[in-house]
Amino acid sequence: MLSRSGITISPRSRSYSGENRGGWACGNWFEFLLVVVVASILLLGALGLVIFWVFYYRNGVGWLDEPELLFNYHPILMIGGFITLSGFSVLMYRICRCCRRIYVKLLHTFFHLLAMPCIALGFIAVLESHNRATPEPIPNFYSLHSWMGFVTMGLFALQFVVGFFSFLVLLCCESATASFRAALVPIHATFGITTFLLAVATCLTGLTEKVIFTLKSEYSGLPEEGIVVNALAMVLVAIAIFVSYALARHEFKYKSHMLVSIQSDL
Incomplete structure (x- = not known):
């Protein structure tokens, strides 16, 4: 029996983990790098594409006296915060799979912290643009999109609070809270x-x-702007696929997660 950091490793688990390490041949590394690199490019590409769309087709961004241009902050900040920054936050446990766990947690938290002001400002931008619209204000929270956005922001905030409390604050009492944090x-x-x-x-x-x-009726004719927006949507779909695959793939997990997973199967 071997013991390290309170985890007992039997010969069986040592053999199993050795097989997993041995399984990381060229094909495994190629798969890992392909998924992570493509996911990272897509995350950055989504942000670049929405910025291009807003500035090339929607006349850029403006301030409070230009409600239509003020609205344009909304798609940029929401995709930047919810997709690009949050996407990199969840991918930290794959990109930095060989780093010390505490550093990965700090990077995960850092990207979440960057996403929060983007989401908050994007939310304020759409509210202000609706309230200042002429000739009359646009109603808020009537569409499916707004309802889904409200739920998403609530879950995001709840996730951050729970994560900050359980994985950062409780680390002050690491030994006493280990089982609770693991659960x-x-x-x-x-x-x-x-x-x-x-x-x-x-x-x-x-x-x-x-x-x-x-675009109204023009959209059915698939104008150039419609193609750009559809392409942006397809990039978002691809992000969902690649990020989900990277997180679901057992072999891509942070190496200490794999060790705990192996031990729990014994």
Whole structure:
């Protein structure tokens, strides 16, 4: 029997983990790098594409005296916060799979912290643009997109509070709270990917709503702007696929997660 950090490893588990390490041949590394690199490119590509759409087709962004341009902050900030930054946050446990766990947690938290002001400002931008619209204000929270967005923001905030409390604050009493934090890991992870996928779905409904309202009957003719928006939507769908695959693939998990998983099967 071997023991390290309170985890007992039997010869069986040592052999099993050795087989897993041996399984990381060229094909495994190629799969891992392909998924992570493509996911990262897509996350950055979504942000770049929405910025291109807003500035090339929607006349850029404006301030309070230009409600239509003020609205344009909304898609940029929401995709930047909910998709790009949150996407990299959840991918940290795959990209940094060989780093010390505490560093991965801090990077995970850092990207979440960057996403929060983006989401908050994007929410304020759409409210202000609706309230300042002329000749009369646009109603808020009537569409499916707005309802989904409200739920997504609530889950995102709840995830951050639970994660901050259980995985950062409780680390001050690491030995006393180890079992409690371990029990929260699968719950936190499940709600994390659920929130991310819901964010993707919310962005898709928002893009559809916006393009129908702005292009109206022209959209059925698939104009150039419609193609760009559809391409952005397909990038978001691809992000959902690649990020979900990266998180679901057992072999891609952070190496200490694999060790605990192996031990629990014995």
